[in-house]
Amino acid sequence: MRASPVLLALLLAACTDPAEPPAEPVARAGESIPFQIDGRLAFVRGADTLKTIAIEVADTDSTRARGLMQRSEIPDDTGMLFVFPAAEPQAFYMANTPRSLDIQFYAADSTLLNVAENTTPYSLDNVLSEGPAQFVVEVPAGASRRIGLVPGDRITWTLD
Template structure:
């Protein structure tokens, strides 16, 4: 059992409570009190980093085509403990772009087990350049630009969420 899991077990109940509180407050995270994004399912996930830390995020889930097309477009700011998880029906090469996205993002690509396979760091707001998963992936987690490096998130780390059969 990893150190992270051993630390997580005693506080699992607190994490679930925090996740439910986080999910209730995700809608009003902008400084102006406007919704960050609307009509997205909400959840939480944990990233077990290779540096033995557990990073917790409240997330919006984009699993439908229209939601994935909209993503974080026009979002002026996002707290560091919030992200958006793009879920695809099967592993494949994933291409993303930053059209109408106002903030730099880190795109964390994962396989079907939730293992991080690639990170596109500090993507350029508004860019129409293709951002590739570099290998087949099942999901993408968008976080604030530069956050993955600051938290020590790297390829090989494990993302825990019920979608991947873990949490």
């Protein structure tokens, strides 16, 4: 069966979005995207700060879609803060992510809903929030347990 020129044009247009630039930075095959420090994030319980880490912020569609993909190195005491426009059920996956992560889901008031610990690198399985989450933090696997996070703990952050 032969496709008409109009159908081909529609298919090509559907595959590209000129309004959305490619996610930056881009890594070539075999290269790792460097970690960028945008600010600091504190894990808080009551009046106590449990731990403070350096964060890279993902607050646009393209940076949230990229996340920590293609990062073979994630420095200790760092993580990525995902900021969404509104609190909604969130689903993450580990495609193109070579390191196991802990994925922490936070409500609109910055309280911890749940943690998915030790996610499987390169997995396409959904990792889900247990309720509407507006903020998500990804840290190297095992960090959540070392910090001692429990539901109800909070995050605060400052940007550089």
